[in-house]
Amino acid sequence: MSTIDKIRELKKQRDAVILAHYYVDDEVQAIADYVGDSFYLSKVATTVEAETILFCGVSFMGESAKILNPEKTVIMPDMQADCPMAHMAESEKIEKMRREYEDLAVVCYINSTAELKTYADVCVTSSNAVKIVRALPNRHIYFIPDKNLGRYAASQVPEKHFIFNEGFCHVHTGILAEHVRTAKEAHPDAEILVHPECTPDVTALADYIGSTSGIIDFATASAAKEFIICTETGVLYELKQKNPQKRFYSAGHRQFCPDMKRISLEKVADALESMSNTIELEEETRLLALRPLERMLALGN
Ligand code: 13P
Ligand code: SF4
Numbered sequence: 252m253s254t255i256d257k258i259r260e261l262k263k264q265r266d267a268v269i270l271a272h273y274y275v276d277d278e279v280q281a282i283a284d285y286v287g288d289s290f291y292l293s294k295v296a297t298t299v300e301a302e303t304i305l306f307c308g309v310s311f312m313g314e315s316a317k318i319l320n321p322e323k324t325v326i327m328p329d330m331q332a333d334c335p336m337a338h339m340a341e342s343e344k345i346e347k348m349r350r351e352y353e354d355l356a357v358v359c360y361i362n363s364t365a366e367l368k369t370y371a372d373v374c375v376t377s378s379n380a381v382k383i384v385r386a387l388p389n390r391h392i393y394f395i396p397d398k399n400l401g402r403y404a405a406s407q408v409p410e411k412h413f414i415f416n417e418g419f420c421h422v423h424t425g426i427l428a429e430h431v432r433t434a435k436e437a438h439p440d441a442e443i444l445v446h447p448e449c450t451p452d453v454t455a456l457a458d459y460i461g462s463t464s465g466i467i468d469f470a471t472a473s474a475a476k477e478f479i480i481c482t483e484t485g486v487l488y489e490l491k492q493k494n495p496q497k498r499f500y501s502a503g504h505r506q507f508c509p510d511m512k513r514i515s516l517e518k519v520a521d522a523l524e525s526m527s528n529t530i531e532l533e534e535e536t537r538l539l540a541l542r543p544l545e546r547m548l549a550l551g552n
Contacts, residue, residue: 254516258282261523267326268299269519270316271307273463274485274511279307279519286489288464289361290376290551296320297548305522307514309334310530314365317530318540325530328518332510337363339418340395345370348393348414356389358404359543360397362420365532367395369539372546375400377447378462379551381407386550399423403447403454423448425505426481431456434479434502441500442475446482453481470494483508 252260262269270292271283280286285295289312296304296316303324306313310333317325340363349355359371360380368374375383377400384392385408392411394401396418405413426449435443435456444466445457454460459469463486470478470490477498480486484506490499522528532540 254520255282257520258516258523261520265303265523265526266301267303267305267523268301269305269307270295270299270312271514272309272312272485272511273467273489274483274508275307275514276485276512277488278516279514280485280488282516282519283307288376288378288462290378290462291464292316293319293361293376293544294548294552303523303526305519307519308332309337309510311337311362311364313530314532314540315361315544317532318365318368318537318544321534321537324526326522326526327528327530328515328522329513330528332513334362334420334510336360336396336418336420337367338396340367340416342367342370344416345393345395352391352393352414354389355391355393356384356387357393357395358384358387358401359395360400361544361547363396365536365540368543369536371395371543373550374543374547375404376462376547376551378465379547380404380447383547383550384408384411387411397448399450399454400447402451403460406451420448422483422506422508423481424450426450426453426503428452428456430503431479431481434500438477438479438498438500440475441477441479441498442470442473443479444469444481449481457481466490467493470497470499480506482506483511485511 269283313327356372393414395416398415442458
């Protein structure tokens with residue numbers, strides 16, 4: 252039996268649904284029931300009926316699915332697949348900011364551990380950060396953990412005072428402005444599409460800035476025929492599926508998330524067979540992390 256047939260069989264036996272982020276390998280995206288950006292996947296996680304959610308992504312994604320669905324079994328193909336940025340904020344610093352600013356909202360990118368989310372007032376993803384920050388009643392915003400998404404949101408919501416944290420994504424900050432300029436020289440008609448986890452000198456070169464889904468939708472709707480893609484290259488699978496007649500170029504050599512790429516078809520089959528890589532959270536942590544996620548879902552829709 253092929254691995255794909257085995258996965259199909261096990262999915263039925265386990266009453267499982269497969270969610271996958273755009274950054275996992277093409278063959279994993281191809282077998283998933285739902286593929287999308289972080290916001291879409293967190294919404295899907297609240298509506299699926301299956302008993303088991305298999306999350307092809309990094310651990311904060313599985314944790315968010317579990318926080319939103321405590322009664323479901325959430326499993327991961329690889330428990331080591333973890334986003335380094337998800338850990339890049341400190342509770343002591345958050346508490347210090349709360350003492351310093353009376354009217355403070357702690358805005359936490361969904362790329363964060365469940366533990367960090369317990370300190371947050373609201374979560375955001377790259378597709379809804381601007382909308383949600385703008386809707387908050389607070390004037391002071393402590394944005395954790397990603398300084399680059401925080402800076403991008405601040406540039407769009409100038410009426411708020413932002414305090415930034417030092418977190419970053421090593422994949423997106425590895426895309427350098429000089430790489431983008433070189434790619435543009437080679438493809439002068441190409442539009443430059445940039446994820447907001449990139450540094451400000453790269454977002455400054457963009458024709459469009461948005462989440463993975465935003466980038467895919469923009470390229471699909473655009474009249475342009477060529478695009479320079481400044482995010483993880485996993486998005487190229489969906490971009491090419493939707494736009495076989497258009498051309499896509501990456502800007503650098505390091506647009507590769509080693510954690511997302513840990514997910515393989517074999518690991519998907521193994522996880523469904525053993526049902527051992529389950530996400531478990533203390534109920535107190537889950538309940539505290541649930542509030543900012545639910546607030547995001549309410550404000551983001
Ligand atoms: P989005 O899918 O929200 O664009 O997030 C990108 C990302 O880095 C996920 O880890
Ligand atoms: Fe984390 Fe960056 Fe990988 Fe996304 S691409 S999971 S932010 S390291």
